[in-house]
Amino acid sequence: MQVTQRISGGSATEIADSVRALLERSDLAPGDLLPPVRTLADEIGVNRNTVMAAYRQLAGAGLIITRGRAGTRVVERSPVAQEGFAERGSLRDVGTGNPDPRxxxxxxxxxxAMAGRPVLYGEPVIDPGLAAWGGAWMRGDVGDRPHRLTVTSGAVDAVERILAQALTRDDAVALEDPCFLASIHTVRLGGYRAVPVPIDAEGMTVDGLRAALEQGVRAVVCTPRAQNPTGASLSAERAEQLRAVLAEHPYVLxxxxxxxxxxxxxxxxxxxxxxxxxxxxVRSVSKFLGPDMCLAIVASDPHTAERLALRLSPGTTWVSHLLQRLVLSLVTDEKARETITAAAAHYTERNAAFAHRLTSVGLSCADTDGLNLWVPLPIPAARVAAGMQERGWLVRTGDEFVLADPATAWHLRLTVHDLSDSDAERLAADLGETVRAASHTDGMG
Incomplete structure (x- = not known):
């Protein structure tokens, strides 16, 4: 039986569900070709726009991919890129994105010292001490706008639940391009449609955000500081310009x-x-207290906070009060705060030093904020990554972070702050030599 004859439905959701069912039964396999929009629309008696909307839902969920004249196919399943994970083997991994454990x-x-009275059902979900500290921390930047606090199991959990309480499948979400891996996964797995917004050294571009809003995005996910992977932070001028654009869309989340x-x-x-x-x-504690400290504090408008609480109630209900008390103990401890301050200086100094080393080998990158460096290359990063493996290094290419901008694939994201001076010198030298060798091969070709 032809694929067209097995797909049914009168709405975009029904058609998408029909294709999902075929995938679940293995009646469709990775690489299989789906019918063209016009063909399927004529076969099942619906408007072409309905089929296009169904295909958008499936593409947004990462189940199919459209390649123009090459058609629409079921995606080939490959390992999903994850932060901090790689098949290391004998290679030195400089793409983890991890904080320095020291x-x-x-x-x-x-x-x-943190144990105390047991917490029972029906009690406040935010431990009183953390609520007081977190309220003061967030209030400085939320200002006088009415808001409420929520605690979630980390930033990714927060973003996923916030989107879920506001959106339905196939709704459009504006994401930075290039984009943080977890945000890409959250949007795709939620069945939402990612709309890329280019970023530069000052954050999201004004024209990019305006274009996304014109496409009907219902939510915008933004990293105001140390954007991952680029390290860009919103400037005061850019933030003001973006607020002016968003002023016409007060109900966009x-x-x-x-x-x-x-x-x-x-x-x-x-x-x-x-x-x-x-x-x-959303502010998580994982970058300064460690990735295993899965806790984030969320300050949101009362409507969003109420709906977020409803999203929490049938599941985890609350984040462990023992974890909340541990976080509070650390962020209010003088010695721990000195360690956090030292960490901030360490990341800034080590990244700046490596950026300077790159200039001596003919490369350059912006000295930005965050745990990583975003290094532009004169050739595709995949070629450089292969050469670096031969020299004993495992690097992370920009391909993993791309939504739409092909220039992203000509970048490396490097985590270098934990390298010794000698290892940093060797990495910079190996990178320069690898780029020169690959560029020379291209030139000879």
Whole structure:
């Protein structure tokens, strides 16, 4: 039986569900060709726009891919890129995106002192001490806008739940391009449609955000500081320009993932204007207290906060109060705060030093904020990555972070802050030699 004859439905959702069912039964396999839009529309008796909407849903969920004249096919399943994970083998991994464990505060003393009265069902979901500290922390940047606090199991959990309470499948979400891996996965797995917004050294571009809003995005996910992978931070001027664009769309949900917060060397500038109605500022603790500390504080408008609480209630309900108390103990401990301050200086100094080393081998990159460096190359990064493997290095290419901009694939994201001076010198030298060798091969071709 032809694929066309097995797909049915009168709406985009029904057609998409029909294709999903074929995939689940293995009646469609990776690489299989789906019918052209016109052919399928004529066969099942619907408008072509309905089939196009169904294909958008499936593409947004990462199940199919459209390649122009090459047709629409079921995606080939390959390992999903993850932050901090690689098949290391004997290679030195400089693409992890991890914080330096030497600068994560030791929780031993706090662990022994934090136990107290057991928490029972029906009690406040935010531990009172953390609520007081977090409220003061967030209020400085949320300002006088009405808001409420929520605690989630990390920033990714927060963004996923915030989007789920506001959107339905096939809704459009504006994402930075290039984009943080977890944001790409969250949008695709949620069945939403990612609309890329280019970024430059000052953050999201004004024209890019305006174009995304014209496409009907219902949510914007933005990293105001230390954008991953580029390290860009919103400037005051750019933030003001973006707020002016968003002023005409007060009910578009703005999610600001300020993941680097206490470690950032840049001031916080918000996209959220004084009259904006739907917003959420998310700050996790994983970058300065360690990835295993899965906790984020969310300050959002009361409507979003109420719906977010409903999203939490049938599942985890609350984040462990033991974890909340541990976080509070660390962020209010003088020694731990000194370690966090030292970590911030360490990342800034080590990244700046490596950026300077690159100039001596004929490469350059912006000295930006964050755990990583975003290194532009004169040739595709995949070619450089292959050469670096031969020299004993595992690097991360820009291909993994791309939404639409092909220039992203001509970049490396490097995590170098934990390298010794000698290893950093060797990495820079090997990178320069690899680029020169690959460029010479291209020239000879």
């Amino acid at each position: 600068f994560i505060p030791d929780p031993s003393a706090a662990l022994s 703005i999610i600001e993932d300020d993941h680097f917060s206490l470690l950032s060397s840049e001031p916080f500038h918000s996209l959220v204007g004084p009259e904006h109605r739907r917003f959420a500022l």
